[in-house]
Amino acid sequence: MSKFWSPKVNDLVPYVPGEQPKMANLVKLNTNENPFGPSPRVLEAIQAELNDNLRLYPDPEGESLRQTIAGYHQVKPEQVFLGNGSDEVLAHIFYGLFQHGEPVLFPDVTYSFYPVYCGLYDIEGKKVPLTDTFEIDPDDYKQPNGGVIFPNPNAPTGRYLELAKVEEILRANPERVVVVDEAYIDFGGESAIALVDAYPNLLVSQTLSKARSLAGLRVGFAIGHPDLIEALNRVKNSFNSYPLDRLALAGAKAAYEDEAWFQKCCNGVVAERERLTGALEELGFEVLPSKANFVFARHASQSGEVLAQGLREQGIIVRHFSKPRISEFLRITIGTPEQNDALIRGLQSL
Numbered sequence: 001m002s003k004f005w006s007p008k009v010n011d012l013v014p015y016v017p018g019e020q021p022k023m024a025n026l027v028k029l030n031t032n033e034n035p036f037g038p039s040p041r042v043l044e045a046i047q048a049e050l051n052d053n054l055r056l057y058p059d060p061e062g063e064s065l066r067q068t069i070a071g072y073h074q075v076k077p078e079q080v081f082l083g084n085g086s087d088e089v090l091a092h093i094f095y096g097l098f099q100h101g102e103p104v105l106f107p108d109v110t111y112s113f114y115p116v117y118c119g120l121y122d123i124e125g126k127k128v129p130l131t132d133t134f135e136i137d138p139d140d141y142k143q144p145n146g147g148v149i150f151p152n153p154n155a156p157t158g159r160y161l162e163l164a165k166v167e168e169i170l171r172a173n174p175e176r177v178v179v180v181d182e183a184y185i186d187f188g189g190e191s192a193i194a195l196v197d198a199y200p201n202l203l204v205s206q207t208l209s210k211a212r213s214l215a216g217l218r219v220g221f222a223i224g225h226p227d228l229i230e231a232l233n234r235v236k237n238s239f240n241s242y243p244l245d246r247l248a249l250a251g252a253k254a255a256y257e258d259e260a261w262f263q264k265c266c267n268g269v270v271a272e273r274e275r276l277t278g279a280l281e282e283l284g285f286e287v288l289p290s291k292a293n294f295v296f297a298r299h300a301s302q303s304g305e306v307l308a309q310g311l312r313e314q315g316i317i318v319r320h321f322s323k324p325r326i327s328e329f330l331r332i333t334i335g336t337p338e339q340n341d342a343l344i345r346g347l348q349s350l
Contacts, residue, residue: 015116018319027316027342029333032155032184032294034213036268036336038251039261042214045254049246058246060237065244065253069221072256073193079223081232084243086183086207086220087113089232093149093203095121096235097177097228102146107136109326111155111181130154130325134288134296136161138168149179153189156321156331158290160189170199177228179203186211186266187273188291193223200225210293211266212255219244219252269293273334279344280332294333296326302350304328310350316343 001010018031062082070077083089094117098104103126106114118125128140134157141148148169153160170178178201180192185206192204203224209215222232236243244252255262277287277295285297298304308320308330319331332343 012119013116015113019317021317023315023317025315027335027339027346029335029339029343030317030319030331031215032210032292032331032333033215034210034265034269034293035272035334035339036213036265038213039255039258041254041258041261042251045250046247049250054246056246058242058244058249060241062244062249065219065249065256066221068253068256069223073191073223075193075196075223076226078226079196079229081222081224081229081236082244083220083222083232083236084240084248085209085218086181086205088243089205089220089222090114090149090179090181091117091120092232092235092239093177093179093205093222094118094123096231097179097203098123098147098149100146100176102144104147104149105141105143105145106149107154109134109154109157109323111151114149130157135159136165138165138172141169142172145173145176147177147179148173149181151181151183152192153184153187153291155184155292156294156319156326156329157288157296158184158292158294159288160291163190163192163195166192167195167199170195170202174201177201177203179205182206183210184292184294186262187269187293196224200227203228208252208255211269212252212262213265214251214255217248217251219248269334272337272340275337276332276334276340276343279340280347283344283347294331296329296331298328298330304330307347307350311343311346314346314349316346318343 066077066080070080103124105126105128108127108129115125131137182191182204185191196202203222205222208219280287280297284300287295287297304320308318311318
């Protein structure tokens with residue numbers, strides 16, 4: 001605390017990102033990064049941008065990338081908003097679309113940045129409990145609110161909400177924006193982007209950090225009705241008109257243009273997710289059904305905290321949350337076959 005701080009800063013409770021430890025021979029399964037690298041075409045596109053043009057500002061609207069994303073998802077470019085990672089996109093959503101004097105609804109077990117944004121912008125947030133099986137019940141979102149947001153698949157649970165149930169939430173909230181945060185959608189779910197033309201209150205956010213292996217490049221986007229996109233652009237251009245640099249714009253476009261690599265990586269993650277799920281169940285774990293690039297599991301008799309510490313001592317890092325309802329769970333990122341084998345051996349030893 002400092003006398004130079006604005007009063008607001010004293011009350012902020014910042015988001016805590018996954019640990020990035022500096023350890024030799026680390027098996028890092030704690031931050032949901034893709035175990036398979038980006039397309040070689042991405043690296044080529046970035047290399048091609050390393051020239052004298054770096055002295056020039058990038059396209060503030062990212063027009064070429066927006067057109068590429070729009071074409072891929074079969075929407076119009078004016079329905080696409082770009083941001084410096086989906087976290088920035090979400091921050092603009094909270095500021096531009098959720099300040100209506102009523103609480104924003106989100107699950108009680110979900111992405112922990114949502115309450116942070118509420119605190120930053122003085123928005124009331126209301127946690128809606130998941131069911132006993134850690135699922136979202138659409139009936140719970142049929143109440144007065146200033147907006148609705150949830151990840152699909154949810155994080156950290158990995159559970160997926162079918163589009164028919166997403167539509168149920170949309171129909172129950174025609175006067176408020178419903179945001180579906182699809183950071184992990186490419187690992188098994190069906191995107192709600194297919195619904196944006198039917199529901200003007202729907203906004204879908206995605207990222208290139210997970211399925212397209214570009215967590216280090218920081219590219220996210222939202223797709224929805226042009227009126228919603230205009231609101232986000234107004235906020236963006238009042239904050240930072242150039243959120244994506246030249247390298248990010250080029251690399252992201254190339255990632256979308258290499259569909260074969262994208263499918264290969266997603267299929268590899270899904271295959272390893274199923275293999276790891278079976279191995280964990282054989283070791284006595286309950287594993288929630290996952291459509292993400294991670295699994296959420298708890299052991300019948302062993303403490304989650306103790307297991308996480310025991311793995312750490314073997315150079316294997318997973319994510320443990322000391323929060324109500326989920327303190328016995330481990331969130332385990334799907335790694336390479338070799339990393340997953342090391343995890344299984346480590347758990348066997350414990």
